[in-house]
Amino acid sequence: MSPSLTLLNVLHVPKISCNLISVSRIIHDCKCIATITFAGFEFQDPCSGKMIGNAKEVDGLYHLVSENSSDEQVQKPRCLTTLSCENDIMLWHYRLGHPSFNYLKYLFPNLFKNKDISSFCCEVCELAKHHRSVYPSLKYMPSKPFSLVHSDIWGPSRVKIASGSKWFITFIDDYTRVTWIYLLKEKSEAANVFKNFHSLINTRFHTNIQALRTDNGREYFNAILGDFLKEKGIIHHASCVDTPQQNGVVRGKIGIY
Ligand SMILES: [Zn+2]
Known part of the structure; x- marks a missing residue:
């Protein structure tokens, strides 16, 4: 193709794998003659x-x-070559588990010839490798025993113990960090277990639990436990969704005393 031939009304289609030229458009725009033969296609200057x-x-x-190609090899348009390389780079990026483009360049230097690494962007990486901002840790407020109790439920365990239990619920006193663990056959037993725990604290320590802090597990939000907490004047603190940090005492610092 003549390098002096200018194509007008070119449309850019992102990620298209080849460049397409409309014959009728090129004939009208360049005022040339197109001849189709069994051997191929020719464009001629009419004058x-x-x-x-x-x-x-x-x-x-x-x-x-290509006009300069002596062996008449079919020329790949430059833009097509570029797109093909970019597609290959992204393909290898996906295949190899989303490594950095710097590392891909080290593995496939040929694909990155005359390429600016910063121009590559993978949406999956952008979303998956985002860092969350640091969660501010709350200053510990000294309390007194059983003014605040943390609770969480773990399970189901793949292996049932002899009694048939596959869950356990923990109660941690915020002040002393003493932990009680109860085994459960079903999560729905949580409300009754908390009642038993409350009675235990009343009897043994002659005090009342003032607040219960849990995550948003449904087992803590049933009518049985709700009515019991109201009756005893216990405040229920529930952490926000997807913020286990707010329930960090039972999530990350379980120690059995
Ligand atoms: Zn990626």
């Missing part, structure tokens, strides 16, 4: 009759031929 471009048929498509 001089000089051939300004030609194309060879490959698999039913006419591919433009």
Whole structure:
């Protein structure tokens, strides 16, 4: 194709794998003559009759031929080559488990010739590798025994113990960090277990639990436990969704005393 031939009304289609030229458009815009033969396609200047471009048929498509190519190899348009390399880079990025583009360049230097690494962007990486901002840790407020009790439920365990239990519920006193663990056959037993724990504290320590801190587990939000907490004047603190840090005492610092 003649390098002086200017194509007008070019549309950019992101990620298209090849460049397409409309024959009717090029004839109108460049005022040239197009001739189709069994050998291919030719564009001629109408005044001089000089051939300004030609194309060879490959698999039913006419591919433009380079003007300078002596062996008449079908030329891949430059833009097509670039797109193909970018597609390959992204393909290897996905295949290898989303490594950094710097590392990909180390593995495939040929694909990155004349490429700016910063121009590559993977949406999956952007979303998956985002860092969350640091969660501010609350200053510990000294309390007194059983003014605040943390609770969480773990399970189900893949292996049932002999009694048939596969869950356990923990109660941690915020002041002393003493931990009680009860085994459960079903999560729904949580409300009754808390009642038993409350009675235990009343009897043994002659005091009342003032607040219960849990996550948003449904087992803590049933009518049985809700009514019991109201009756005893116990405040229920529930952490926000997806913020285990707010329930950090039972999440990360379980110690059995
Ligand atoms: Zn990625």
